[in-house]
Amino acid sequence: ISLTSGDALAKLNNMSPEELMSFKSVGNITLLHICDMHAHLRPLYWREPSTLVSHPKLVGKPGFLCGEAYLKYYDITPGTIRAYFDTYLDFPELAHKYGKMGGVAHMATLVKQIVAERGKDKVLFMDSGDTWQGTAIGLFTKGKAIVDAQNLLGIDIMVGHWEFTYGKERVLELVNNHLNAEFIAQNIKDSMWEELVFKPYTIREVNGVKIGIIGNAFPYTPIANPKEFVKGWTFGIQPESLQQYVDELREDKKVDLVVLLSHDGFSLDQALAKMVNGIDIIFSGHTHNPAPKPIFVNNTMIVIAGSHGKYLGRLDLDVKNGKIRKYNYKLIPIASNFIKPDPEVEKFVEKAYEPYKDKLDQVIGKTETLLYKRDTFYSTFDRLIGEAIRDRTDAEIVFTPGYRWGTTILPGQDITVDNVYEMTAITYPDVYTFEMTGEQIKMILEDIADNAFNENPLYQQGGDMSRLLGLEYEIKLGAPRGKRLRNIKVNGKDLDPKRSYVVSAWGGNLYRVGKNVRPDHPPVYEVVIDYIKKQKIIKVPYESNVKILDVKCGCPMEGGICP
Amino acid sequence: MPRVAMIRVSPRRYKKGDIVKVKSIIMHPMHTGLTKDKKTGKIIPADYINKVEVYYGDEKITTFDLKGSVSANPFLEFYIKADKKAPLKMVWKDITGDVTEKTIQIKPKG
Amino acid sequence: RAENKPKKKSFEEAVKEVLGVDASKLEASSDIKLIAPSIAENGAVVPVKVQVNLPIEQVKSIHIFATKNTDPHTLSMFLSPANGKAYLSTRIRLAKTMPVVAVAVLKDGRTIKAEKPIKVTIGGCG
Numbered sequence: 040i041s042l043t044s045g046d047a048l049a050k051l052n053n054m055s056p057e058e059l060m061s062f063k064s065v066g067n068i069t070l071l072h073i074c075d076m077h078a079h080l081r082p083l084y085w086r087e088p089s090t091l092v093s094h095p096k097l098v099g100k101p102g103f104l105c106g107e108a109y110l111k112y113y114d115i116t117p118g119t120i121r122a123y124f125d126t127y128l129d130f131p132e133l134a135h136k137y138g139k140m141g142g143v144a145h146m147a148t149l150v151k152q153i154v155a156e157r158g159k160d161k162v163l164f165m166d167s168g169d170t171w172q173g174t175a176i177g178l179f180t181k182g183k184a185i186v187d188a189q190n191l192l193g194i195d196i197m198v199g200h201w202e203f204t205y206g207k208e209r210v211l212e213l214v215n216n217h218l219n220a221e222f223i224a225q226n227i228k229d230s231m232w233e234e235l236v237f238k239p240y241t242i243r244e245v246n247g248v249k250i251g252i253i254g255n256a257f258p259y260t261p262i263a264n265p266k267e268f269v270k271g272w273t274f275g276i277q278p279e280s281l282q283q284y285v286d287e288l289r290e291d292k293k294v295d296l297v298v299l300l301s302h303d304g305f306s307l308d309q310a311l312a313k314m315v316n317g318i319d320i321i322f323s324g325h326t327h328n329p330a331p332k333p334i335f336v337n338n339t340m341i342v343i344a345g346s347h348g349k350y351l352g353r354l355d356l357d358v359k360n361g362k363i364r365k366y367n368y369k370l371i372p373i374a375s376n377f378i379k380p381d382p383e384v385e386k387f388v389e390k391a392y393e394p395y396k397d398k399l400d401q402v403i404g405k406t407e408t409l410l411y412k413r414d415t416f417y418s419t420f421d422r423l424i425g426e427a428i429r430d431r432t433d434a435e436i437v438f439t440p441g442y443r444w445g446t447t448i449l450p451g452q453d454i455t456v457d458n459v460y461e462m463t464a465i466t467y468p469d470v471y472t473f474e475m476t477g478e479q480i481k482m483i484l485e486d487i488a489d490n491a492f493n494e495n496p497l498y499q500q501g502g503d504m505s506r507l508l509g510l511e512y513e514i515k516l517g518a519p520r521g522k523r524l525r526n527i528k529v530n531g532k533d534l535d536p537k538r539s540y541v542v543s544a545w546g547g548n549l550y551r552v553g554k555n556v557r558p559d560h561p562p563v564y565e566v567v568i569d570y571i572k573k574q575k576i577i578k579v580p581y582e583s584n585v586k587i588l589d590v591k592c593g594c595p596m597e598g599g600i601c602p
Numbered sequence: 603m604p605r606v607a608m609i610r611v612s613p614r615r616y617k618k619g620d621i622v623k624v625k626s627i628i629m630h631p632m633h634t635g636l637t638k639d640k641k642t643g644k645i646i647p648a649d650y651i652n653k654v655e656v657y658y659g660d661e662k663i664t665t666f667d668l669k670g671s672v673s674a675n676p677f678l679e680f681y682i683k684a685d686k687k688a689p690l691k692m693v694w695k696d697i698t699g700d701v702t703e704k705t706i707q708i709k710p711k712g
Numbered sequence: 713r714a715e716n717k718p719k720k721k722s723f724e725e726a727v728k729e730v731l732g733v734d735a736s737k738l739e740a741s742s743d744i745k746l747i748a749p750s751i752a753e754n755g756a757v758v759p760v761k762v763q764v765n766l767p768i769e770q771v772k773s774i775h776i777f778a779t780k781n782t783d784p785h786t787l788s789m790f791l792s793p794a795n796g797k798a799y800l801s802t803r804i805r806l807a808k809t810m811p812v813v814a815v816a817v818l819k820d821g822r823t824i825k826a827e828k829p830i831k832v833t834i835g836g837c838g
């Protein structure tokens with residue numbers, strides 16, 4: 040009913056909108072799931088990674104699938120709307136064909152439809168976090184506009200990661216005074232007495248089924264983001280206490296189903312499912328993987344619902360006497376061209392943007408290049424940010440963080456102020472310029488590489504690899520810690536371990552190791568906006584500055600063999 | 603010079619014979635003798651707690667030997683069997699001769 | 713005060729000095745559990761918990777070694793039956809990435825150990 044009927048584009052793709060959203064309901068309860076929305080209230084383009092590699096032992100496994108390897112693994116036809124949502128392949132062409140993704144008003148339509156179909160008492164809606172941060176509207180309202188959207192969507196329970204970069208006082212204020220959902224975490228404690236800050240779990244009865252939901256916040260929040268924001272709190276994976284809560288829910292509270300709502304990351308959750316017994320379902324987040332099918336590890340079902348509000352995960356279950364007898368799962372693409380936005384939520388989004396509209400919708404330039412973010416080593420948008428910073432400072436090398444969130448701008452499209460914030464909206468935006476020796480640079484790159492490519496997911500705390508402008512290198516992902524990088528060149532010359540280099544960086548702790556930190560720390564979004572205005576037309580190279588030695592191509596299959 | 607020390611028992615209510623958790627913190631910089639003063643550039647002399655004793659009633663029930671690599675403001679958590687109504691006293695001694703004591707009452711119900 | 717300055721010791725030397733046994737005699741056992749983070753949030757404050765899953769009457773002491781610190785011996789705890797459970801939780805300093813070893817000395821003379829590598833990193837990427 041709510042779908043735009045007879046859409047020409049849908050017909051073109053031999054897929055009716057009804058088919059696109061169709062779902063065969065099963066059993067007695069429905070669990071809805073989103074993760075990593077990154078404050079995108081409005082629809083956007085978001086291209087999935089064109090390179091997604093890790094340690095050779097993990098290559099081609101769920102969590103490290105992209106492009107053709109992804110299509111093959113999940114048996115998806117190239118060129119379909121599913122392939123458009125889930126991979127980078129032919130992205131600009133398919134974007135023109137299928138349009139923007141996500142948007143809370145469009146998502147709300149689907150949610151309301153599901154609630155109407157199943158009945159409110161049969162539906163529970165969970166959010167794996169990274170919801171409040173990632174756009175100007177998130178930053179300017181310190182998360183409040185996003186909390187309002189979560190309330191309208193009817194989120195019941197959530198966990199967090201980037202939420203904490205608004206500072207713990209702000210998190211507590213939003214959680215206690217504004218958020219309708221329960222905010223849970225079994226792995227956040229005060230660092231003095233090691234006592235819990237939030238409820239470790241909650242118990243919900245859904246259509247007579249008693250569900251225990253345990254929360255895991257991102258375990259490496261104080262390492263991956265400035266620790267000042269969570270001063271006095273300690274995180275960590277905490278598998279031992281997780282096992283205790285699972286046992287407590289099963290034995291003392293007699294629940295029918297144990298669920299872990301997590302922001303651990305897809306591969307860490309697979310490792311965790313091996314270490315902890317008795318979890319029925321993990322709703323994962325953080326690594327932004329769209330996974331259209333659940334995976335099973337040690338009798339635990341694991342699902343993850345992509346990022347940027349592109350998907351709504353729907354899991355229907357038939358639960359009786361504590362057993363899942365049947366299930367059906369679908370990662371529903373929020374294809375905004377095919378879904379009528381919910382009028383109430385659409386009005387809310389317009390109102391939320393009203394005070395900032397003039398500033399944010401301002402066009403500052405145009406791009407010839409496809410500007411994207413996700414790739415293990417290099418992306419065009421990060422290259423653009425690097426160029427903007429180098430233009431402003433006297434840096435020989437620019438570091439840009441390998442965050443997994445951002446936006447995509449198609450060739451020929453206008454660039455707006457809002458787009459720049461979609462790539463840079465953080466609460467610690469300062470660009471620092473300082474000096475580091477060649478030896479320190481090598482050591483730090485090795486450290487970052489180990490955080491990204493360790494074969495043990497328990498030791499993977501980073502996002503993608505930091506992006507570098509002015510520096511090239513070769514990397515062997517499977518080499519031991521400290522020995523992965525080789526042939527490092529700075530602006531064409533071999534990296535001299537003894538020489539001091541001028542480095543600019545944003546979004547990290549790097550400047551703390553540097554010397555002679557310059558006094559001027561402009562916010563990154565202003566630097567990028569000024570640069571785009573000056574350039575007017577943006578053109579940046581597609582070629583990566585990093586050569587991978589032991590894995591052969593962008594989206595390898597299991598065993599590292601190219602498709 | 604005695605220092606600020608704190609002891610907490612959990613859970614708050616417990617029965618005679620229950621095994622209860624004791625958490626303790628003492629405010630002490632725990633200088634290892636290896637670090638330099640950032641302003642003067644001189645080595646900060648070693649000064650750390652090296653002995654902690656736990657008394658329950660008249661009996662010394664637990665001792666700890668510490669080195670400087672225990673973090674500043676040493677945190678120690680352990681269990682006791684609450685089988686009597688009696689004071690629980692902890693004594694912290696550092697290598698410079700400073701001694702700090704703190705006593706709480708163990709009051710099991712029933 | 714000069715004698716208080718710790719000398720650099722190997723893990724083996726520290727074990728010999730504190731426990732009077734060769735490090736090679738420590739037996740890995742599932743009766744002792746070492747709970748610590750895989751990656752330290754702060755090398756200066758690393759939470760470490762040791763749990764010995766044996767009756768308290770059988771356990772004499774628990775020891776923690778930070779294998780690559782200047783002085784690897786960090787802490788020893790001497791228990792008695794009044795403890796009810798052989799358990800210890802504390803926070804330690806790690807100079808760099810290294811394995812941490814927990815040892816329990818049992819009344820029957822055995823020394824059992826558990827080990828966990830802990831990574832100390834500068835971090836900095838979400």
Ligand SMILES: [Mn+2]
Nearest residue numbers: 075169325443
């Ligand atoms: Mn995220």
Ligand SMILES: [Mn+2]
Nearest residue numbers: 169200257325
């Ligand atoms: Mn995250």
